[in-house]
Amino acid sequence: MEYLIHIAVLVCLYGILGLSLNLVVGETGLISVAHAGFYGIGAYVTALLLVGLGMNFFLAMALGIIASGLVALLISGVISRLRGVYFLFGTIGLNIIAWSIFLNWQSVTRGPLGIPSIPRPGIWGLDLYQNLQFLFLAAASLAIVYFISVFIKKSSFGRVLNSIREDEEATQIFGYATSYYKLAIFTIGAMLAALAGALFATYITYIDPSSFTINESIFIFSTIVLGGLGSSRGAVLGPLLLVFLFEGFRFAGFPSEIAAQMRMLAYGFALVLLMLYRPKGIWGTFRI
């Protein structure tokens, strides 16, 4: 039972990551693999504020989200001018730089040692030490992010994003400053990823740089490609399927080192096979 709750929490976290990345990749057509970087910024800022200053969880989480948003805003001022594959390389670079900062800025992040004993959040005297109670928090967050993403999709803002995806130049001709729209959605995506990061840090109660590598970004990316780009339902279904698959590997008795590699192997294959046979994914609306 405890184990099922653990899986459910993971599904919620990856669901948030998938939904927020889908806003950038699926709705706007920007192929980004920097998501683990923002996820990490949220996790690190929240963890440092909780451990170092003993701050209230929600305040720390809000500051983590704001920090990630600010970084995204600054960086995307530069990289939202890049197009197509160059944008992809810009985001790869972003993730590698974020990861090297987590790893090498040892006086703050403690480098490869990571940050241990991060306190679990408490609400109104009710502490969320129990995994089941934490699951409620994670599920509520997933629901909020789901509604935000559906709201964005249905708004006029979302329609501009979709038209950037279909034809950026035509959208510019209609008078939209597309780089501001790209900047805005990139920042929103980064902030939502930081929310997942804050939850992750307090759920596992320990973070280190290895959770925020470029491979993690590729994993998040492959979950939404599987679920279907441009579909909010798909962005939750994809993470659900892949998280279950990988927990299955561990359940089948592979040692954890091999299980991690099997996980990489599986999502790499998933990407190749999807591209060959069903580039739209399961519920995708957008044909890349």
Next chain:
Amino acid sequence: MDIAIQIALNALIAGAIYSLVVLGFNLLYSTSRFFDLGYGAIAIAGGYAVLYFYKLLGLELWSSIILGIFIAGILGFCIEKIIYRPLRTRKASSAVLLIASLGVLTVIQAVLAILFTSQFQTLGRGAGESRTFEIFGGAITQTQSIILITALVVMTALGLVLKYTLFGKAVKAIADDEEVASIVGINSERMIGIVFFIGSAIGGMAGIATGFDTGLQPTIGLSLLLKGVIAAIVGGIGNVYGGVLGAFLLAIIENLGAWQFSGEWKDAIAFIVLVVFLLFRPQGILPK
């Protein structure tokens, strides 16, 4: 003064390895017109093949190196035939090819990690076997000088082949316009297959050189690829000599940066170079 010479020598060696990467990369890019991310992993697979034959099976050095180069070439050839060709005939967008190649990269890295563990391994059998030369007060090993000479030979050979042979002219024709090339009777599918074999074999050399110079780890496939991409963009994408120029320039900046700050920031510095070039001179130093 000694430090300056040692930095110059280190940059020279790194530049030689990067130029091997970029030579293969440019060759692939000029015919297939997409950023093949799987190429980095194929290069590393060449290095691991040498590790297997030379260190585990105890074969002779040169025959293992030739086998390693051959295996990298065959791997590239097969991946092109099984994955990229069906996508190309279906007129899949470059984003689909890009994502498929991201999958290839992930799969090969995971397979290498399962077969050879994700530990850091070097190809040299013993520490004392390589002789060291002194040049103006700086040190360079015999292995490093072989790497340097190989890079120069491959560059010259590739330049000559592309310029003077029928094969080179056919490759150029495909690079200009694949459809017209097939109209005048060039079997473009077959040519692209050969190009993938040669390009991946050159990549394999880069992987083997990395293995002898610094060492192998499954994850350096991506970083090797990124160095190649950065060098290609800096030098002007698709240009043989421009790529080599970019490779040496990148190596000099990286080594200066590593000396000024510290070695861990090399990747971050490389990316800053990339972003600067993409923003201010996206066509590179020597545009094609």
